[in-house]
Amino acid sequence: MKGIVLAGGLATRLRPLTWVTNKHLLPIYNKPMIFFPLEVMAKAGIRDVLITTSSDHAGHFINLLKGGEEFGLKLEFAVQENLKGGIADAIALGEEFAKDSDDILVILGDNIFTFNLKVSIDRFEKREKGAVVFGVKMDTGSKQYGVIEVDIDGTVLSIEEKPEQPKSNIAQAGVYMYDRRVFSFIKLLSPSKRGELEVTDLNNMYVKEGTMRCEMLDFWIDAGTSFDELLRANNLVAEKIKKGELL
Numbered sequence: 001m002k003g004i005v006l007a008g009g010l011a012t013r014l015r016p017l018t019w020v021t022n023k024h025l026l027p028i029y030n031k032p033m034i035f036f037p038l039e040v041m042a043k044a045g046i047r048d049v050l051i052t053t054s055s056d057h058a059g060h061f062i063n064l065l066k067g068g069e070e071f072g073l074k075l076e077f078a079v080q081e082n083l084k085g086g087i088a089d090a091i092a093l094g095e096e097f098a099k100d101s102d103d104i105l106v107i108l109g110d111n112i113f114t115f116n117l118k119v120s121i122d123r124f125e126k127r128e129k130g131a132v133v134f135g136v137k138m139d140t141g142s143k144q145y146g147v148i149e150v151d152i153d154g155t156v157l158s159i160e161e162k163p164e165q166p167k168s169n170i171a172q173a174g175v176y177m178y179d180r181r182v183f184s185f186i187k188l189l190s191p192s193k194r195g196e197l198e199v200t201d202l203n204n205m206y207v208k209e210g211t212m213r214c215e216m217l218d219f220w221i222d223a224g225t226s227f228d229e230l231l232r233a234n235n236l237v238a239e240k241i242k243k244g245e246l247l
Contacts (some may be wrong), residue, residue: 030238050093053077103179149168160200176199
């Protein structure tokens with residue numbers, strides 16, 4: 001399995017901070033935000049990782065991360081020219097990168113979590129086909145995200161983007177595993193009303209064929225959505241580090 005970290009976007013909600021650099025390079029307590037998904041990849045045993053970002057900030061990432069040796073990774077970089085193209089459009093940049101791999105792990109670069117994905121990856125690689133979306137239970141605020149409805153076996157029944165009446169309290173985190181067909185599926189997508197190739201539309205292609213499963217994260221923060229979430233991520237990570245729960 002190979003990994004893709006999505007670190008593009010305009011991050012208009014975090015301006016003026018993002019006039020200076022990409023939001024995924026902003027600090028989360030004692031390290032840049034991008035370190036978290038890279039450390040998750042390394043811990044899970046993935047060695048080849050593609051980072052997608054904008055042309056304006058690609059040099060910033062290269063100056064910081066070099067070839068990935070600090071993480072035990074081999075990094076490659078791809079530029080997303082259309083920053084409003086959406087998550088699925090960014091994933092599509094990895095087609096050539098992933099040509100020698102049957103499966104890919106995709107993590108949004110502003111996702112902060114501590115779950116070790118190794119067992120999930122091993123389980124996924126034994127499947128013939130399909131995808132996995134990771135979710136997190138939210139007491140409130142699930143309307144802000146895609147909401148996942150699952151059956152008792154963990155098979156996803158539906159994913160709705162920011163529904164007015166959520167069918168569950170499971171929010172879609174920005175962590176996904178896909179089989180090789182993902183790139184063919186993306187080519188079948190049409191832009192949404194926002195003009196983007198939506199990851200929820202991509203995921204629902206697997207849902208319709210009954211091959212999308214959901215696994216749960218115990219701790220997750222979407223650190224790039226607002227100043228409040230960025231601050232919350234800093235405070236929670238600082239607390240966990242001081243308790244010895246994170247390095």
